[in-house]
Amino acid sequence: MSQNIKKIVLAYSGGLDTSVILKWLQDAYQAEVVTFTADLGQGEELEPARRKAEKAGIKDIFIDDLREEFVRDYVYPMVRANAVYEGQYLLGTSIARPLISKRLVEIAHETGADAVAHGATGKGNDQVRFELGVAALDPALKVIAPWREWDLNSRTKLIAYAEENGIEVPSDKRGEAPFSVDANLWHTSSEGKMLEDPAEEAFNEVCLRTCHPEDAPDQPEYVTIGFERGDAISLNGQAMSPATILTELNDLGATHGIGRLDLVENRFVGMKSRGIYETPGGTILMTAHRGIEQLTLDGGAMHLKDELMPKYAKLVYNGFWFSPEREMLQAAIDHSQRHVTGEVRLKLYKGNVLVVGRSSPSSLYSLEHVTFEEDDVYDQKDAEGFIRLNALRLKLLAERKHRLGEND
Incomplete structure (x- = not known):
C-alpha cells in the first residue's frame, strides 16, 4: 500500500x-x-x-x-446500436x-x-x-x-x-x-449464492422489479413510442425526457411481466456466471427501436449494423466504453440513425412485447413495389437476369465438382 x-x-x-x-x-x-x-x-x-x-x-x-445523463448519454447510444451481449443480455450493469x-x-x-x-x-x-x-x-x-x-x-x-x-x-x-443485487434505471441484476446452481429455477424467489407473467393482466396494453434520429422522444404522443420515458416504460413492463432473463454468461475475466436479469423498460425500448429501423434503414446499412453490433456489445461488456474503437463504431451507428424517425406501436401482454404497427416520414417501405397486385414500377422479368448472374458461380462450382467426380 x-x-x-x-x-x-x-x-x-x-x-x-x-x-x-x-x-x-x-x-x-x-x-x-x-x-x-x-x-x-x-x-x-x-x-x-x-x-x-x-x-x-x-x-x-x-x-x-x-439519471438523465445515464439514459441520454449512455443508454440511448447503446440502444441505437441494438447492443445485446451473447444474444440476450441488454448490458444493464x-x-x-x-x-x-x-x-x-x-x-x-x-x-x-x-x-x-x-x-x-x-x-x-x-x-x-x-x-x-x-x-x-x-x-x-x-x-x-x-x-x-x-x-x-x-x-x-x-x-x-x-x-x-x-x-x-x-x-x-x-x-x-441469498444473492447480491445491482440495480439502475435500465435493469436489475441478481447473482451469487442461491443462484450459483444454473439447474435450479430462480425467477419466483429473485425477481424484484417485474410481476410473474402468468399473474400479469389478462388484457393486453398498447403503447406508442416516438423516435427522432434513433432516440425515443415521446410516449403515446407526449414528449418526455429520456429518463422519464424509461421510467414509464419500466412501469409498463413490470406490470406485464416483460424483460426477465435467466442467463449463464461468459465473464471477461474468464469464468462463466449465472445471473437473473430484469429489464422491463429496456426490452420494450429495444424492440421498438428495431421496429422503427425496419422501416427507415436501408437493407445494406441494417445488415452492416447487425454485423457490427456483437463487437460493440462486447466492448461495452468488457469495459471499453472510452476506447477509440467503441467511439468509431458509435460514429458509424449514429450516422445510420439520421432518418430513424417515426412512431412504433407495441402490444404488451403476459411477458411479451410485440411490434404491431410503425410509421415514419422517412420510410423506405414502398407499397407500389411490394404489392401482390398489378403495379407500374417493377418489371418482374428483371428478376430473371438477377437470378442468372447470382447463380453463375454456383453453376461453375457444380460443374467442377461433376468434372472431378466429387460427391460432397
Missing part, C-alpha cells in the same frame, strides 16, 4: 461493504476519503448514505442525480460503470484527490470496467480495489470488522445473503 496517497474518492453506496471499505481506507492508507453516491435510478433512498458518511467523519460528500468512472475522475479533480476506490470484487467484470474507465480518463490517478488487498474475505470477517469499528450492520446482513 502506498503511503503517498493523501485523498481518495470512494464509490459509496452506504451499504455494509462500502461502509467497511470507507473505514478500511482511512485506516490502511491514513488518507482523507471523499464519498460519491450516484443516483442511477436504483430506486433506493440515498440520504441514508449521506448520514452514514457524515457519521464516519467524511467532509466532502457527493450524491449526484445522474455494464453500461452504468463508465458513467460512474467518469464522475469518480471528475470528483477527484474537483477535490484534489490522488486516488479513487471501488467495491468490486476480484472475480467479476466490474473491477475491469471501473479501472479501464479511470485509465482512459486520467491514468495518473491510482485505483484502489480493497477486495484485492485486504484479508476480510468472508461475510463473518466483514461483520466482525464492522462491529469492531462501530459500523451499523443491518439485520438482513448478519446471515448469509
Whole structure:
C-alpha cells in the first residue's frame, strides 16, 4: 500500500461493504476519503448514505442525480446500436460503470484527490470496467480495489470488522445473503449464492422489479413510442425526457411481466456466471427501436449494423466504453440513425412485447413495389437476369465438382 496517497474518492453506496471499505481506507492508507453516491435510478433512498458518511467523519460528500445523463448519454447510444451481449443480455450493469468512472475522475479533480476506490470484487467484470474507465480518463490517478488487498474475505470477517469499528450492520446482513443485487434505471441484476446452481429455477424467489407473467393482466396494453434520429422522444404522443420515458416504460413492463432473463454468461475475466436479469423498460425500448429501423434503414446499412453490433456489445461488456474503437463504431451507428424517425406501436401482454404497427416520414417501405397486385414500377422479368448472374458461380462450382467426380 502506498503511503503517498493523501485523498481518495470512494464509490459509496452506504451499504455494509462500502461502509467497511470507507473505514478500511482511512485506516490502511491514513488518507482523507471523499464519498460519491450516484443516483442511477436504483430506486433506493440515498440520504441514508449521506448520514452514514457524515457519521464516519467524511467532509466532502457527493450524491449526484445522474439519471438523465445515464439514459441520454449512455443508454440511448447503446440502444441505437441494438447492443445485446451473447444474444440476450441488454448490458444493464455494464453500461452504468463508465458513467460512474467518469464522475469518480471528475470528483477527484474537483477535490484534489490522488486516488479513487471501488467495491468490486476480484472475480467479476466490474473491477475491469471501473479501472479501464479511470485509465482512459486520467491514468495518473491510482485505483484502489480493497477486495484485492485486504484479508476480510468472508461475510463473518466483514461483520466482525464492522462491529469492531462501530459500523451499523443491518439485520438482513448478519446471515448469509441469498444473492447480491445491482440495480439502475435500465435493469436489475441478481447473482451469487442461491443462484450459483444454473439447474435450479430462480425467477419466483429473485425477481424484484417485474410481476410473474402468468399473474400479469389478462388484457393486453398498447403503447406508442416516438423516435427522432434513433432516440425515443415521446410516449403515446407526449414528449418526455429520456429518463422519464424509461421510467414509464419500466412501469409498463413490470406490470406485464416483460424483460426477465435467466442467463449463464461468459465473464471477461474468464469464468462463466449465472445471473437473473430484469429489464422491463429496456426490452420494450429495444424492440421498438428495431421496429422503427425496419422501416427507415436501408437493407445494406441494417445488415452492416447487425454485423457490427456483437463487437460493440462486447466492448461495452468488457469495459471499453472510452476506447477509440467503441467511439468509431458509435460514429458509424449514429450516422445510420439520421432518418430513424417515426412512431412504433407495441402490444404488451403476459411477458411479451410485440411490434404491431410503425410509421415514419422517412420510410423506405414502398407499397407500389411490394404489392401482390398489378403495379407500374417493377418489371418482374428483371428478376430473371438477377437470378442468372447470382447463380453463375454456383453453376461453375457444380460443374467442377461433376468434372472431378466429387460427391460432397
